[in-house]
Amino acid sequence: MQQGVGTIQRALRAVGGHGGWLAGLLLIAGWLALPSIGLAAEGATTGPTEYRDIPYIGSRNLIWIVAQLHLLLAGFVLGVPIFAWLCEVVAWRGGEKRYDKLAKEFTKLLTSAYSTTALFGGILLFLLVAFYPKLMNYLTDIFFPSFLLYCLLFLLETATLYLYWYGWDTMQEGRKKTLHIFLGFLLNFFALFIMIVPNAWATFQSSPVVISDGTAIERAWAATWNPTWWPINIHRLIANVVLGGYICGAYAGIRYLSSRNTEEREHYDWMGYVGNFIGVFGLLALPFAGYWLMREIYQYNQQMGITLMGGFLSWLFIIQAMLIGVLFLGSNYYFWLGITYRIPGSESKYRKPMLWMLVSLLLCLAVWMTPHSLVASIEEAQKMGGAHHPLLGVLGVMSAKMTVSNLMILITFMSFVMYWRAGKQDTAGWATFGKAVMGSVLVLASIAVIVLGVWGYFVPAIVRINYFSTSQVLIVIFVILTITPLTALLLKSAKTTTEMVWGSMPPRAGYALVLNAVMVILLMTLMGYARSSSRVHWHVYGVMRDSSPYAYSPALGSASLIMAFCTFSFCMIVAFIFWVATMGDKAKGGHGAAKGELPHGIPAMAGGSPDERR
Amino acid sequence: MSEVAQLQLIALSIVGFGILILLFIKSTFVRVIGFVAIVLGLFSLMSLAVPQLASLPPAEEKVDIASIKTPTDIAAIGQTVFFSKGQCALCHSIGPSESARCPDLKGIGAKLSKDFLYESLTDPQAFVYQDFRHGGVPKEYPATMPAINKDPIGLSKNEILAVIAFLQQMSGEPISVSTSELEIPGKGPSAPVKAAESAAVAVAQAH
Numbered sequence A: 001m002q003q004g005v006g007t008i009q010r011a012l013r014a015v016g017g018h019g020g021w022l023a024g025l026l027l028i029a030g031w032l033a034l035p036s037i038g039l040a041a042e043g044a045t046t047g048p049t050e051y052r053d054i055p056y057i058g059s060r061n062l063i064w065i066v067a068q069l070h071l072l073l074a075g076f077v078l079g080v081p082i083f084a085w086l087c088e089v090v091a092w093r094g095g096e097k098r099y100d101k102l103a104k105e106f107t108k109l110l111t112s113a114y115s116t117t118a119l120f121g122g123i124l125l126f127l128l129v130a131f132y133p134k135l136m137n138y139l140t141d142i143f144f145p146s147f148l149l150y151c152l153l154f155l156l157e158t159a160t161l162y163l164y165w166y167g168w169d170t171m172q173e174g175r176k177k178t179l180h181i182f183l184g185f186l187l188n189f190f191a192l193f194i195m196i197v198p199n200a201w202a203t204f205q206s207s208p209v210v211i212s213d214g215t216a217i218e219r220a221w222a223a224t225w226n227p228t229w230w231p232i233n234i235h236r237l238i239a240n241v242v243l244g245g246y247i248c249g250a251y252a253g254i255r256y257l258s259s260r261n262t263e264e265r266e267h268y269d270w271m272g273y274v275g276n277f278i279g280v281f282g283l284l285a286l287p288f289a290g291y292w293l294m295r296e297i298y299q300y301n302q303q304m305g306i307t308l309m310g311g312f313l314s315w316l317f318i319i320q321a322m323l324i325g326v327l328f329l330g331s332n333y334y335f336w337l338g339i340t341y342r343i344p345g346s347e348s349k350y351r352k353p354m355l356w357m358l359v360s361l362l363l364c365l366a367v368w369m370t371p372h373s374l375v376a377s378i379e380e381a382q383k384m385g386g387a388h389h390p391l392l393g394v395l396g397v398m399s400a401k402m403t404v405s406n407l408m409i410l411i412t413f414m415s416f417v418m419y420w421r422a423g424k425q426d427t428a429g430w431a432t433f434g435k436a437v438m439g440s441v442l443v444l445a446s447i448a449v450i451v452l453g454v455w456g457y458f459v460p461a462i463v464r465i466n467y468f469s470t471s472q473v474l475i476v477i478f479v480i481l482t483i484t485p486l487t488a489l490l491l492k493s494a495k496t497t498t499e500m501v502w503g504s505m506p507p508r509a510g511y512a513l514v515l516n517a518v519m520v521i522l523l524m525t526l527m528g529y530a531r532s533s534s535r536v537h538w539h540v541y542g543v544m545r546d547s548s549p550y551a552y553s554p555a556l557g558s559a560s561l562i563m564a565f566c567t568f569s570f571c572m573i574v575a576f577i578f579w580v581a582t583m584g585d586k587a588k589g590g591h592g593a594a595k596g597e598l599p600h601g602i603p604a605m606a607g608g609s610p611d612e613r614r
Numbered sequence B: 001m002s003e004v005a006q007l008q009l010i011a012l013s014i015v016g017f018g019i020l021i022l023l024f025i026k027s028t029f030v031r032v033i034g035f036v037a038i039v040l041g042l043f044s045l046m047s048l049a050v051p052q053l054a055s056l057p058p059a060e061e062k063v064d065i066a067s068i069k070t071p072t073d074i075a076a077i078g079q080t081v082f083f084s085k086g087q088c089a090l091c092h093s094i095g096p097s098e099s100a101r102c103p104d105l106k107g108i109g110a111k112l113s114k115d116f117l118y119e120s121l122t123d124p125q126a127f128v129y130q131d132f133r134h135g136g137v138p139k140e141y142p143a144t145m146p147a148i149n150k151d152p153i154g155l156s157k158n159e160i161l162a163v164i165a166f167l168q169q170m171s172g173e174p175i176s177v178s179t180s181e182l183e184i185p186g187k188g189p190s191a192p193v194k195a196a197e198s199a200a201v202a203v204a205q206a207h
Helices: A002-016 A020-032 A035-043 A059-094 A097-131 A133-166 A174-206 A216-224 A229-258 A262-300 A302-309 A314-342 A346-368 A378-384 A398-421 A431-458 A461-492 A507-533 A556-588 B003-024 B028-049 B071-083 B114-122 B157-170
Strands: A538-540
Touching: A059 A097, A059 A174, A059 A229, A059 A262, A059 A507, A059 A556, A097 A133, A097 A262, A097 A556, A133 A174, A133 A216, A133 A538, A174 A216, A174 A229, A174 A538, A229 A262, A229 A507, A229 B028, A262 A302, A262 A314, A262 A398, A262 A461, A262 A507, A302 A314, A314 A346, A314 A398, A314 A507, A314 A556, A314 B028, A346 A398, A398 A431, A398 A461, A431 A461, A507 A556, A507 B028, A556 B003, A556 B028, B003 B028, B071 B157, B114 B157
Parallel strands: none
Antiparallel strands: none
8 A cells, every 4th residue: 555655646746847737637537546445445345445544654644644745835926926916916916026036036936836736636636546435436426527627727727827927028018917817816816716616625625515406406506605715715715824024034034044145035024014004904804714714613613613612622722822023023023124224223213112012912922822711720629719810810801802902903014014114204285194194094993893892792703703803803904904005105105214135134134034934834724733633533414424443633732743744744835945946047157136236115915106116 | 651641751752852963963854854853852841741531422311210210200310311321511500690692491381382392493493482582793693592303412212301300390390291101111101192293383583
């Protein structure tokens, strides 16, 4: 068996270099092989095989690792085109060529990253068919039409990617550029569907719906439109943008640390800024999508919600809080470093607000990480009068956690606004009034979020979930939607007092970018474990029971080592992809940025104008 | 050495490996690997520091017919099922509760007959009353009360009867479930509960 898997893997690796077309054919071949399960079962005398296993590592662990790596790579492959396309559009509309160069630099990664992702998808498919034939037979029976659609989308995506990448240089001017932008849009459009089709298979396992009789398409559609499908789609879409942004940041961070001249330092410092900005941009919206998903899970099946938030997975959310907290801290820290080192003279002006923000973030993180029930000895529990600490127990509930997560989003947003405003002097006549309005909006919103959080303790859970938590989210969105245009308007006429100095960040800024990327990847692996474990001993929740020896969910500690392994492996794969993709550049010498195109001035994504470039 | 201790040792080794790299290696890329190793090792140590709870598949709870002598014995089993495998207490309260999502079951055994209770548990959509105000917007998905003789809960007929006996006992009513109604494993079904076999009589307006 192992030999067979090894042969398949070797064969897959051999074809991997030829790109997505071969990988697409591989998927089709895998799909065509599915009926063989049924044929094999018919010939068997002891009934169809339900499970197969491999020694030492175990079938479940192998599937776990391969599926996680495939998912992370898929997130990367779907996130990078969004990132690249956004950069290309910024360059197209704003006229800043450096964004176009950045977009091209990342699109270059796509061909190798895309085939690697498909490769892992193919391996995963073969392993699933081999290890879980009964489950795969069941899912094939339901989703057969969407398998075909998936293959078609795969072919369309591959063709579009080839056109987008190989046509980059020839489609730079006039209407051709517009066509290229449209191709980028199309690439992301197909990528979106490539993501949401398999999401239906996975979410159906967690939240199956009643499949009535009907045609194959009707059955597949009914199963696809399950309660957690769209929440997962939106959550993953945003998360992919975040992943793409932070990986760009990490890459820039590493290149910044190893850069040997000023030119490279400036270029990768700027690239790190853009990556972090896009990562934070998505990160601010991610908790809202996560909240919606969790709400839908509760709505669909309260028992599953309780398993996640109050059952054996409840401690997982403390670890999740820690990771998100570090991510918020890392992102803010990078902004603060930017204010301090890129905009000379701003440090003294913003030192106090930064300190206050740091203290507030740490306090919020402490509340978010407070468990509802404490780990206590019998004596300690007796002294406390139960597992709930008389003081800390109050902070361990959802009302407090929702409040601090919203406050952390507000603080991070304000860090960005602070960075945006640093080194500028307002000249608009309404500047004082505008700043007063923004300050009032921020203060009132913060008070409202806290008041709703405290009030949430005194109302039934259903009222808190349906009205209070939703209002908190809406208030934060309102703040972002109010202050962003006002600041942009204010800065339009502002005078630049200090030019942005790129390439002056200390080495710890590079490590902060790497840390942020690792946190995002770890979060994705952690929540993958959570989603899978929330099904407990079911392949398809409440419908198909897992009767294999692996019908249990491992404890968080042992699972964390597999998550760490997946994270490390993914980082190494991505590093390899970057290395392979930039090999040609090194041979040509340098990253290709001409001196005249160096990234000086105010970043357009932070509202700066290209006219302000040095 | 316990399994957790072994895993902690592995995680500590990963952190140590990362620290050694940062101390002695100058190559930037390798140093970044060392940094990532430290972060991942600390993550594992943190995850190993919290209570280690695994989720095991539930053991099949069997009603030991031989041990049941009186209806009170049936109710005692029903109480266990109510708070464990049946998962009834997950949504229902016994007595008024502001946070209850589903009807309060206090006194339900006095209000409803055994047959009606059986039907409500196995075919919850047969009658949907409007007299329970859950205080929020109506749920989008209609399966507010699952058929508990089906997956994922999947109570056996004996277990359902035991729960009914418990509900009756809790309401101060005489237990109308008799030991003769219980199915003995390996034998054919005993006297059927009427409502369980009859089709839904009528469907009241949902929500």
